[in-house]
Amino acid sequence: MTRTSPDHKARTPLLSRPAVRRFLPxxxxxxxxLIFIFENRSDVEIRLLxxxxxxxxxxxxxxxxxxxxxxxxxxxxxxSSRHSRQSR
Structure with a gap:
């Protein structure tokens, strides 16, 4: 039997947290x-204007x-700054 105190918070699973769900993709x-970038190692000529x-x-x-x-x-x-100004 597990005891839970009134101030015990239920932990949410890691992948269901909003910050993790936005950061994972x-x-x-x-x-x-980065894998694609570092696999392409040949020299190329690039025109900068x-x-x-x-x-x-x-x-x-x-x-x-x-x-x-x-x-x-x-x-x-x-x-995010625009949304914080609109919520005031």
Whole structure:
């Protein structure tokens, strides 16, 4: 027989927590993207408006991935600040 006190909180399973459910797809997609990035190791020429740069493909993909993550963070931050202003 288990005893439960009135102030004992029931623990929710890890995967049913909202924060984990939002974070899990991010982790899975990032892992697949990073595997794809580091598997592409050949050198490529990339045109940056005027100059042509030769660099490893993994470097270009990593820069694009990092810029995408930055854009996502900024969009989420902006959306959360907009929602907090509307709820007042």
């Amino acid at each position: 991010f982790v899975l997609i990032s892992a697949v993207a 005027v100059p042509v740069v030769t660099m490893p493909l993994w470097g270009a993909l990593l820069i694009a991935w990092a810029l995408g993550m930055l854009a996502c963070v900024l969009a989420m931050r902006r959306r």
